[in-house]
Amino acid sequence: MKLPTAHRIALLFNGNKIYDREIIAGIGSYLNTTRVSWELFLEEDFRCRLPGIEHWNGHGIIADFDDPEVSAALANSTLPVVAVGGSYASAADYPEGLPYVATDNFKLVQLAYAHLIEAGLNHFACFSLPEAPVNRWAQEREKAFATLLRRDHLQPEIYRGLHTSASSWDEAVEQQIAWLHSLAKPVGIIAVSDARARQLMQACRIAGIAVPEQVALVGIDNDPLARTLTPIPLSSVIQGTEEMGRTAAQLLHQMLGGAPRTAQRILVPPAGINMLASSRHERLQHPQLMQARHFIRQYACQGIKTGQVADYVGISRSSLESHFRRELGCSVHDEILRIKLEAAKAMLTREPGQIAAVALRCGFSSVQYLHAVFKRELGCTPREYAGRV
Numbered sequence: 001m002k003l004p005t006a007h008r009i010a011l012l013f014n015g016n017k018i019y020d021r022e023i024i025a026g027i028g029s030y031l032n033t034t035r036v037s038w039e040l041f042l043e044e045d046f047r048c049r050l051p052g053i054e055h056w057n058g059h060g061i062i063a064d065f066d067d068p069e070v071s072a073a074l075a076n077s078t079l080p081v082v083a084v085g086g087s088y089a090s091a092a093d094y095p096e097g098l099p100y101v102a103t104d105n106f107k108l109v110q111l112a113y114a115h116l117i118e119a120g121l122n123h124f125a126c127f128s129l130p131e132a133p134v135n136r137w138a139q140e141r142e143k144a145f146a147t148l149l150r151r152d153h154l155q156p157e158i159y160r161g162l163h164t165s166a167s168s169w170d171e172a173v174e175q176q177i178a179w180l181h182s183l184a185k186p187v188g189i190i191a192v193s194d195a196r197a198r199q200l201m202q203a204c205r206i207a208g209i210a211v212p213e214q215v216a217l218v219g220i221d222n223d224p225l226a227r228t229l230t231p232i233p234l235s236s237v238i239q240g241t242e243e244m245g246r247t248a249a250q251l252l253h254q255m256l257g258g259a260p261r262t263a264q265r266i267l268v269p270p271a272g273i274n275m276l277a278s279s280r281h282e283r284l285q286h287p288q289l290m291q292a293r294h295f296i297r298q299y300a301c302q303g304i305k306t307g308q309v310a311d312y313v314g315i316s317r318s319s320l321e322s323h324f325r326r327e328l329g330c331s332v333h334d335e336i337l338r339i340k341l342e343a344a345k346a347m348l349t350r351e352p353g354q355i356a357a358v359a360l361r362c363g364f365s366s367v368q369y370l371h372a373v374f375k376r377e378l379g380c381t382p383r384e385y386a387g388r389v
Contacts (some may be wrong), residue, residue, distance in 0.1 A: 007256050010041040010056060012063035012070055013084075018194075018223040019103075019241055020064060023084055026245020027062060036253055060256055062248045065095055068133040080255040082248045086137035087267050089144075093136070097263050099255075101248045104267040105137060108237050109144040109190060111270050112218040115235070116188030119216055119281040123187040124149060125157040127176075127200050132163075138192040141220070145190060157183065164199070176203035185214045186281060194219035194226035194236050201230050201278065210294035216281040222274050231298045233276035233346070240268040277342075288313045289323045293335065300339035301363040306332040341377060344370065345385065352386030 011027065013020035024042075031038055041058060043049055053073055065071045065083040074081055075095075083095050087102040094100055109126075116124060126145040129138040146156040159179045162172040180203060183189075191197035197219030204211050211217055211232050219226065222238040247266055255261055277297065295312045296304070309332055310317040317332075324332050344362040351357065359370040374382050 006037040006039050007060060008041065008058035009038045009252065010053070010058055010061045012061060014064065018221050018225070019239065022241035023245040026242035027249045029242060030246040030249035060252050062252055065100070066137050071095055080252060080261060082252045084244060084248050086140055088140055094265060097261070099251045099262060100265045101244050101251070102265065102267050103239050103241065103244060104269050105140040106144040107269045108220050108239065109141050110148060111273055112190045112220065112237050113145070113148050115218060115273055115275065115279060116190070116216060119188065119279060121186060121188040121216060121281055123184045124154065125159065125183055125187055125189045127189055127191040127196055128158055128160045129192060129196065130160050130163050141192045173203050173206065176200060177207040180204060180207060180209055180215065186216065188216045188279070188281070191217065191219045194221040194223040194234060197234055197236070198226045198230050201232065201234065205231060205298065210290040212277065212279055212281045213290035213293060217278045230278070232278050235274060235276045235279035237273050238271040240271045244268045286323050286327065288315055288320065289327055292320060292332070296336055296339055300336045301343050301361065303363045304336060337373065340364065341373060344382070348382055348386040355382050358382065
């Protein structure tokens with residue numbers, strides 16, 4: 001039996017980014033569901049190294065054209081190429097003569113903006129990146145934000161900040177804090193990426209700015225690593241990256257089968273939004289209540305008590321309890337326990353067999369107490385809960 005011809009395909013992406021890895025996963029999904037015979041060239045560490053790519057003896061390429069070095073290196077390629085990247089407001093910014101699969105930058109920002117409006121906010125801002133050829137996607141998200149704000153007769157507030165580096169880190173955080181203090185509160189902020197959102201949440205924490213009561217924050221990427229590194233679970237828009245990968249693979253497959261190369265552009269909308277604590281804004285009357293909830297979100301899993309929360313806020317325990325019961329309908333202890341329970345539920349979805357570790361890391365005094373709380377609040381044991389999700 002004659003085996004099908006295997007095509008040699010290069011994937012030029014930087015797999016250290018969640019965006020690129022999910023596009024690669026989408027390409028793999030297409031191969032697995034169609035049984036296309038491709039031999040894939042990827043660097044062993046998933047980085048994109050271009051020297052010598054012009055001499056590569058293959059049949060086709062799928063590449064990240066958000067990287068200007070990649071687009072320049074492939075400008076004169078005679079191989080079938082499918083470009084992947086961000087969408088552009090101007091048609092002139094797309095590569096000429098190539099099929100192009102794009103994440104829809106406008107719809108990404110539009111979804112985040114609509115979510116913040118639904119949270120009851122009236123002030124909005126965008127935390128972007130410095131203008132640079134490698135950050136064209138971020139500037140496109142800025143443009144989308146500005147368009148949406150002007151449509152609603154609002155003045156766009158956009159802050160780019162500094163490039164991330166060890167030498168500029170302290171200055172960057174100081175400038176972020178100054179910008180945060182300058183904003184009218186409460187404010188909804190859209191960060192152009194989860195990495196940028198994580199930095200801003202850290203600045204809020206240092207400055208004592210309550211998230212989400214004073215700053216409701218939404219990122220873009222739904223990056224699990226960024227979520228792990230944020231003290232308050234980060235809301236984020238989910239890009240349609242796997243669909244982008246599948247679409248790019250299908251286009252290249254068609255070209256390898258003899259279809260003509262066309263300059264078609266396919267915009268892939270976001271897959272949704274993961275709404276977590278960082279954007280669950282609630283209008284609260286007392287500033288002490290905002291400060292207290294901010295403190296609880298950060299330190300509940302470290303075993304804090306009601307008295308410590310009152311000391312942080314600077315009011316008596318009885319006054320704090322009164323504010324909580326009047327506005328939230330619960331005690332300070334109830335709120336601490338709720339945050340600990342949410343943390344335990346999130347950990348059990350990732351580490352379903354680690355009941356004792358979950359109890360310890362989420363501030364429960366014993367495994368037995370964790371069991372009792374789960375039974376009382378959720379009607380099941382921690383192990384039963386992990387088996388359901």
